[in-house]
Structures are given as C-alpha cells and as structure tokens.
Amino acid sequence: LLAQAPVAVTGIVQDQTGAVVQGARVTLVRQTDASKRSASSSSDGSFRFDAVSPADYVLTVQMTGFENFQDVLTVGLESRRPMIVRLRVGTLEQEIIVEADSSDKLSTSASDAATTKIGDDVIGKLPVGSDDLMAVFTRFLSPAALPAEGVSLLVDGVPGEQLDLPSSSISNVRVDRNPYSAAFQHPGTARVEVSTKRGHRSRYDGALDSFLRTSLFAARNAFADSVPDIATRLVQPTLGGPLPGKKAAFFVAGQRFTKDESAVTDAVTAAGPFVANVPTSHRHDNIFTRPQWWPNDLQVLAATYTFNDQVFKNRDSGGFNLPERGVGVERRKHKVTVTHSLLSPSGWQNNIIFGFTHEEDRTGAPAAAPGIVVNDAFAAGPSPSFDTDNKRTVDVQNVTRYYARARHSLLFGARVRADQIATADATNFGGTFEFGSLQAFIDRTPLTFRINQGDPNIAYGVYLATGFAQDEIRVTPQLTLTFGLRYDWQSTIHDRDNVAPRLAFAFAPGRRKRTVVRGGAGTFYDNLPRAATERSLLVDGVQVHEVVIARPAFPDPFGSGETVSPPPSTVRIAPDLRAPSLTQASIGIEQEVWAKSWLTTEYSVLRGDHLFRTRNINAPLPDTGLRPNPAFVNVNQVESTAFQRTEALAVTFQGHVGKVFQPYARYILSKTTNDTSGTFSLPADNYDLGRERGPADFDARHRFNLMGIVSLPRAVQLGILLSASSGVPFNITTGFDDNGDTVANDRPPGVTRNTGRGPATVQLDARLSKNFTMNHVWRGSQRRDVVTIGVDVFNAINHTNVTGVVGVQASPFFGRANSAAPARVVQFSARYSFRQ
Known part of the structure; x- marks a missing residue:
C-alpha cells in the first residue's frame, strides 16, 4: 500500500519585538496516537519537522520567561507555509500569523491564495467598533460575488445572517478562504468565516x-x-x-x-x-x-x-x-x-x-x-x-x-x-x-x-x-x-x-x-x-x-x-x-x-x-x-x-x-x-x-x-x-x-x-x-x-x-x-x- 505523503512543518519563533528566539522547545504531538516529536529553535529562530504525515497535531512552544504557546494544526497534502510564532513577555495574547489552526479542517490547500485571516489579537489592535465588525471584514469581499441575500456568513461552521456575537468572543475571522471548495455554497470572495473562542482546561x-x-x-x-x-458606550466582560x-x-x-x-x-x-x-x-x-x-x-x-x-x-x-x-x-x-x-x-x-x-x-x-x-x-x-x-x-x-x-x-x-x-x-x-x-x-x-x-x-x-x-x-x-x-x-x-x-x-x-x-x-x-x-x-x-x-x-x-x-x-x-x-x-x-x-x-x-x-x-x-x-x-x-x-x-x-x-x-x-x-x-x-x-x-x-x-x-x-x-x-x-x-x-x-x-x-x-x-x-x-x-x-x-x-x-x-x-x-x- 502507498503511504500518506509526508510534508514538512516549519516555522520561526520570535519575541514581541520581532527578534528571533533561540533555544525554544518546540513539540509536535499527533492526536491520533499521541506520538511526539521535539525540536529546538536554532540561532535564527527557525524550527523544522520533516516527513510529517497528514493528521491533526498539537504544536507547543516553550521558552523560559515567555508564555507557553499551543495550537492545533491540520497537516494536509500540500507543503505548508512557514509559521511565525510570536511569544510575548508580560501580555496575555500570542500573535500567530499562520494558515493552520483547528478551523482549517475544511481547508482546500490547492486554492488558498490571498486568504485574509484576522485573529482576536489583531482585532484588538485595529480601530474597530463593536457595532461595525462586519463592515471591516466585508471590505475584502467582492461585491460581484455576493449572493442575493448579502454576505455569506458562517459562525463555527453554521450559516447565519448577522454577526450577533460579542466581539470579545471571536477567536479569528477568515475572508476569501478556499474559493473553489465544494464544502461551501458561495465563492470565497463572498464569504466570511468566524470562529469563536473556547475555554482552556489548564488555566483561567x-x-x-x-x-x-x-x-x-x-x-x-x-x-x-x-x-x-x-x-456610545460598551461594556463587555x-x-x-x-x-x-x-x-x-x-x-x-x-x-x-x-x-x-x-x-x-x-x-x-x-x-x-x-x-x-x-x-x-x-x-x-x-x-x-x-x-x-x-x-x-x-x-x-x-x-x-x-x-x-x-x-x-x-x-x-x-x-x-x-x-x-x-x-x-x-x-x-x-x-x-x-x-x-x-x-x-x-x-x-x-x-x-x-x-x-x-x-x-x-x-x-x-x-x-x-x-x-x-x-x-x-x-x-x-x-x-x-x-x-x-x-x-x-x-x-x-x-x-x-x-x-x-x-x-x-x-x-x-x-x-x-x-x-x-x-x-x-x-x-x-x-x-x-x-x-x-x-x-x-x-x-x-x-x-x-x-x-x-x-x-x-x-x-x-x-x-x-x-x-x-x-x-x-x-x-x-x-x-x-x-x-x-x-x-x-x-x-x-x-x-x-x-x-x-x-x-x-x-x-x-x-x-x-x-x-x-x-x-x-x-x-x-x-x-x-x-x-x-x-x-x-x-x-x-x-x-x-x-x-x-x-x-x-x-x-x-x-x-x-x-x-x-x-x-x-x-x-x-x-x-x-x-x-x-x-x-x-x-x-x-x-x-x-x-x-x-x-x-x-x-x-x-x-x-x-x-x-x-x-x-x-x-x-x-x-x-x-x-x-x-x-x-x-x-x-x-x-x-x-x-x-x-x-x-x-x-x-x-x-x-x-x-x-x-x-x-x-x-x-x-x-x-x-x-x-x-x-x-x-x-x-x-x-x-x-x-x-x-x-x-x-x-x-x-x-x-x-x-x-x-x-x-x-x-x-x-x-x-x-x-x-x-x-x-x-x-x-x-x-x-x-x-x-x-x-x-x-x-x-x-x-x-x-x-x-x-x-x-x-x-x-x-x-x-x-x-x-x-x-x-x-x-x-x-x-x-x-x-x-x-x-x-x-x-x-x-x-x-x-x-x-x-x-x-x-x-x-x-x-x-x-x-x-x-x-x-x-x-x-x-x-x-x-x-x-
């Protein structure tokens, strides 16, 4: 039998100023059998795992003096873009500029060009009011591709008509993802996908x-x-x-x-x-x-x-x-x-x-x-x-x-x-x-x-x-x-x-x-x-x-x-x-x-x-x-x-x-x-x-x-x-x-x-x-x-x-x-x- 084609998972670890972090411990755990692989970031902050088979993995990055970072990756059939993991000292958020997380389970890697991904950390730094979030996201859509009833909105995979969530509950937003995926009724240029936050089992x-x-x-x-x-006033706990x-x-x-x-x-x-x-x-x-x-x-x-x-x-x-x-x-x-x-x-x-x-x-x-x-x-x-x-x-x-x-x-x-x-x-x-x-x-x-x-x-x-x-x-x-x-x-x-x-x-x-x-x-x-x-x-x-x-x-x-x-x-x-x-x-x-x-x-x-x-x-x-x-x-x-x-x-x-x-x-x-x-x-x-x-x-x-x-x-x-x-x-x-x-x-x-x-x-x-x-x-x-x-x-x-x-x-x-x-x-x- 032919084995599943392996790919490489690569990335670079940086601190909040953009400087590389050497010696960070990077762990990749396969969720199906808990098999573990480890590496350390090199002098240029990079890490690499070769011959990674398609599956879901948990990636963990640890470094003394920094917040631990953890994310779920879905490894598909196509070679992945290098990840950028930015660790911060003294803040609560980690900034990730990646194309893979738990919401990628429906991703078609052959058609992911120019995807707009906005994480909750980015949303918090942009001039966005709680009452007009969709107005920001829809700027990157194509009006010509919109369906008769307006923007195609999905929240945690469920179609909706309005973004009726507290802004603080949004984990990330994707625009123009998988334009030709059969999983979606409308083109990527007409679609906004929202993933909500979830609690952690190890911290508050x-x-x-x-x-x-x-x-x-x-x-x-x-x-x-x-x-x-x-x-105009907002209170949001x-x-x-x-x-x-x-x-x-x-x-x-x-x-x-x-x-x-x-x-x-x-x-x-x-x-x-x-x-x-x-x-x-x-x-x-x-x-x-x-x-x-x-x-x-x-x-x-x-x-x-x-x-x-x-x-x-x-x-x-x-x-x-x-x-x-x-x-x-x-x-x-x-x-x-x-x-x-x-x-x-x-x-x-x-x-x-x-x-x-x-x-x-x-x-x-x-x-x-x-x-x-x-x-x-x-x-x-x-x-x-x-x-x-x-x-x-x-x-x-x-x-x-x-x-x-x-x-x-x-x-x-x-x-x-x-x-x-x-x-x-x-x-x-x-x-x-x-x-x-x-x-x-x-x-x-x-x-x-x-x-x-x-x-x-x-x-x-x-x-x-x-x-x-x-x-x-x-x-x-x-x-x-x-x-x-x-x-x-x-x-x-x-x-x-x-x-x-x-x-x-x-x-x-x-x-x-x-x-x-x-x-x-x-x-x-x-x-x-x-x-x-x-x-x-x-x-x-x-x-x-x-x-x-x-x-x-x-x-x-x-x-x-x-x-x-x-x-x-x-x-x-x-x-x-x-x-x-x-x-x-x-x-x-x-x-x-x-x-x-x-x-x-x-x-x-x-x-x-x-x-x-x-x-x-x-x-x-x-x-x-x-x-x-x-x-x-x-x-x-x-x-x-x-x-x-x-x-x-x-x-x-x-x-x-x-x-x-x-x-x-x-x-x-x-x-x-x-x-x-x-x-x-x-x-x-x-x-x-x-x-x-x-x-x-x-x-x-x-x-x-x-x-x-x-x-x-x-x-x-x-x-x-x-x-x-x-x-x-x-x-x-x-x-x-x-x-x-x-x-x-x-x-x-x-x-x-x-x-x-x-x-x-x-x-x-x-x-x-x-x-x-x-x-x-x-x-x-x-x-x-x-x-x-x-x-x-x-x-x-x-x-x-x-x-x-x-x-x-x-x-x-x-x-x-x-x-x-x-x-x-x-x-x-x-x-x-x-x-x-």
Whole structure:
C-alpha cells in the first residue's frame, strides 16, 4: 500500500519585538496516537519537522520567561507555509500569523491564495467598533460575488445572517478562504468565516472591555448644521477556564452596547430647505456561552448558546425622511449549536453540527394616516412599516474528511435546513401618496396612491438540502489538484439540476517553492430570498389586496365617490424560475518577495446567469396603452432572467515591512456589467430590457484596502484601516411616470441604466494602544494582569464620503448628494485582562 505523503512543518519563533528566539522547545504531538516529536529553535529562530504525515497535531512552544504557546494544526497534502510564532513577555495574547489552526479542517490547500485571516489579537489592535465588525471584514469581499441575500456568513461552521456575537468572543475571522471548495455554497470572495473562542482546561482567562464615544471630539457631518449629539458606550466582560474534572472547559462573554446619536435629515419641503439632527438610539444586549467536553483524546463535544436583544428608536431617520418617519424596531434571538468532532486512528475525521435558532422581530406601528413621498425631495407622515416576524430554524450538517492512501484527501458532507416562519406584515396599510416633484406636491397632483388591504397574517416553510464531495490529490510534491462536486436544493425553486462542479490547482516549481501558481474554476448556485417567497404569498390579490390608483385625488384618493374597488396588484414568482448561477474562474501567481512576505497577483472572471429581477408583466402595452389583463393593475413577477459579468485584477501583499509594520493590502481593478439592481428592482421599460444593461450599482473601477499594525517605541501599537474607492454609478431618471406603469423610474430619451458616476471615497481609521502589565503570585500560582488603554479615531482625515448621488431630474438635489457617512469621531477604550 502507498503511504500518506509526508510534508514538512516549519516555522520561526520570535519575541514581541520581532527578534528571533533561540533555544525554544518546540513539540509536535499527533492526536491520533499521541506520538511526539521535539525540536529546538536554532540561532535564527527557525524550527523544522520533516516527513510529517497528514493528521491533526498539537504544536507547543516553550521558552523560559515567555508564555507557553499551543495550537492545533491540520497537516494536509500540500507543503505548508512557514509559521511565525510570536511569544510575548508580560501580555496575555500570542500573535500567530499562520494558515493552520483547528478551523482549517475544511481547508482546500490547492486554492488558498490571498486568504485574509484576522485573529482576536489583531482585532484588538485595529480601530474597530463593536457595532461595525462586519463592515471591516466585508471590505475584502467582492461585491460581484455576493449572493442575493448579502454576505455569506458562517459562525463555527453554521450559516447565519448577522454577526450577533460579542466581539470579545471571536477567536479569528477568515475572508476569501478556499474559493473553489465544494464544502461551501458561495465563492470565497463572498464569504466570511468566524470562529469563536473556547475555554482552556489548564488555566483561567478573563477580561473586561469598555469604550466610550462622545460628541466632544466629533466633527460635524457635511450635511448637518451642527455637531450631532453622540453618546456610545460598551461594556463587555469575558471569562473562560476549566470545569471540574479537567476534561471540560467553559467560555462566557456578555455585552451591553448603547448608542445615542443623530441622523441628519437634509430635505426640501414646500416651505423651503429642512435640515435637522434627528435623535436615534440603539441598545444591544448579548450573551455568548460555550461549554466544551473532551471525553477522550479523539473526541470533542461542544455546545454554544447565544442570546441577543436589540431595540432601535427612530430607525430609518435621516436623508429625505422628516423626523416623524422614524420607526421603532425590536429584535430578540436565541441560538443553540451542538458540535461533535471525532478523529479516528485510521485517518477519519468526522464533524456533526446541530443548530437551532428562534428569532422574533417587530418593526413600526400601525399608521394613523397616509404617508407622503415627494421623490428625492422629502418624505413626511407616519412610516408605512409595520410587521412582526417569528422564525424557527433547524440546521443539521455532517462533514467527514478522510486521509486516504495514494496521496488523496477526501472531503464529503451533507446539510439539511428547515425554516418555519409566521409573519404579520401590515406595511402600507395606511397608504402612501407619491409625487413626482416638489411642484407637483404644491399643485396637489400626486402620481399614485398605494394602499394594502386584507389579512396580513401568513405562515410558511422554506427547506434546503445540500450534498458535496471533494478529492484533493497531491500529484507530485509540486502539484496539487482538487476536484469537487456540490448539489443545492431549495423548496421554493422548482429547478432541480443544480449540480455545481469545482476544480482548483496549485503548482510550485522549484525546490524552495517560493513561487506558487494557483487557479481554479467552479459554479455556485444561489437561493431565492425569503422576502420574495413572503411577498408572493402575501400580496396575491386574495390574502392582501394592493390597491394602486394613478393620478388620484388628494388628500382623499376615494373622494370621487367610487363604489367599485380598483383592480388589485399582485406579486408572483415566475413558474419557470431557476436558481441563479455564478461561474467563476481565476489564475494567480503567488511570490515570496522576502522572508515571510508574499505578493499575489490574480486575474478572475465571474459570470452570473439567471439572476433575479422583478418585471411588471401587466404594464400597459407600448402600442395600445392597455394592460394585457384588465383584472389587475400591476403584476410584479420575480424572474430569473438577468445576467452579470465581472473581470477583475487583484494584487495582494501580506507579510511585514521591516520589523515594525505588518500590513495586509489589496488593490483591485475591476469592471462589472449587469442588467438588474436586485431581486425587487423594476426596469424603466418592462418590455425593453436591453436598456437595463449597464454598470452594476457597485461598479467601482478601483478599490484599495489596507489593514496593518505598526509597532512603535515603548511598546505602543498603531493599528490602521485604510479604504479607498473610485465612485460608483447612479441612475438618472425623470421622476415621472411617462409610460403609465405607476412607477416613477422612467429615464430621459437615450439614457440607459446607471449612466451617472459618483465621487470617490476615502476612509482612514487609526488606533493607538498600549499595554501595562503586572506579574504577581495569587493564591499560590503565577498570575498576570494587563491593562490596555486605547484611542481610536474613525475617519481620521474627516473626508466627506457621500452615500449616494440623486439622479432624479425633478429633484432639487439632482446631481448631488444629501447624506454622507459619519464624520470624524474619537473613541476611548480600556481593557483589563488576566490569566492564571
């Protein structure tokens, strides 16, 4: 029989200043049979273990005067990058810049170019607020690869919609990992993977974090008359350690986050310009717990429980919305996961994950009067939003890896998910008048009046099933191939042939393997958004009637004394709806430019077919002006007839510059063309979709993102986040309904979709932090206490980053913006942590 192909595990040991550590004891223990190998770091700090067979290992580094370091490594079939283990004196954290840890169990080594990994120690040094972690991680994603419902988020392997964890419970975050792995439904450039912390069986770790932002050090928003009131506070305790018996451990984290700020309203009413800071608030309470049990050396059983409670006041305020348009939102969520991992001596590794989630949401209140919307001028009256949701989700998945003979690594698994939703959506039961221009409002001549009537209560289920298989083959020491196949099924789409092939390769010529050529291709299928299913069941002309009246009387649209109700409007799912597919191919070259630093250049092409759009199939016919079915006004049908094409060239650097700067930087030159702005976007002409072809809404030609840490004198750390992007397109419309389809999105003659282009954006955030350490003996054991003081500055250069340009010609804001991202604000933070 052919033996499993051995590889080398290498690395370098450094202290906190970057100087090499000689004589450190490095131990590598194989988990299947507890076999141990030892080495010492040489004069240049390096260590090496040759002929290491694929398996899970525990790596331990010990050196007098330093914290012990321990991590779990998964050794695959391909040669590994050298590890950098940085030991620190007088701190609680170890900094690791590696590609292997316990979360790598699903890694496809042939397709791991330019992966972004952010450990908890790095997160603590970056200018990141607890309320906007995802905004930082998603900077390194590709907007063109995102699924219809947004970023693909996995927490401990379980898909989720929001990152609803205390930031202190996050162990590491990975972006753009395994772009062609069959284990994932979406490409790596659309996915964020989060691993949570776990307690240790041999020590206690605890911390208390807090931060504060006030308006005292805040700048004025470019569209506000004065500096808004700001009072943002966070308190976040954590504790982890052993449970009785030494075979179990626990970790618990809590969070109380409150944010009292203001949204800037910049509108023009009949009385003239209206500018105001509208008070808003957000409270978020969060608890995360994780007990973990090791029955033996080959099994791990873990459970997590997460509780979230959020309350928003005056949400959706700002922009064109007058103060009375703000709504209240309440959200509560319970989530439980149970994970069992088993590693057998014969080479099998199995993971079973069970997840249960219960969510309750409430938005808005019944409207006592109709709302008024004057397109891109102002919106007044009560908000039309009023709905409640109750959702229960059960998610079960099983993933198995087997290190087979003949240099194969097999990965296969399955997943089933069931969502049960009960909702009461009484949105727009009070009605809304829409005016094409401010003059039309003054003249009391609205374009349309819309109101929903009927029973807003529905209940339904959505079910998903997935299966995949993958084989990673080490053909030669220089060449690795990966073949995968995946199948995705969703109950709300009757398309059943969603088989997605995947292929990836990595080729490293030469003995030193300082240059690696990586590439791959694959197909990825998407799901129908839950909102589309819900709208089609609710607004069907029977359950809920959507009444649309063109050119109604104002303020009483039924003032003419009509006794017959107008025909209803409905939302439908096209009977021939198909699952959207993304086909991606890429090739790149990864070069080690100097020790432990890599430069990657990658070219990729992505094509989307059968993407979602909505089309009014009952719009007035161009020749006659009559509707095809006079029993209805509008029949908005969700179809899978749109397309998208993206070409991108990405250049990524990761590593170090000198001994003081550790950057991760990526520049992307790209172009994306499509003919849809999303699942519910309607075309200007429902019978001429060719004019919808144009730049995608997110088509920024140039994007640059930098994340880095600078080590300054006296152990001061400077964290930097820099994001720069060229402008994105905007749509130019007349503001009127010239074709009679009751939607004011008509464009001027000869103008196609997204012909406008907004200004560039630049965002620079910085954080200065310093640790103060105390070492002492407490209750007969060594203890270390650390106090960290930090100052964060968001939008440090106070650049005005507008959030959209008005393209409605009838608007007084045409060609300019009326809202922007937050101006400069300063945050002060303090952290106390201990280890014993």
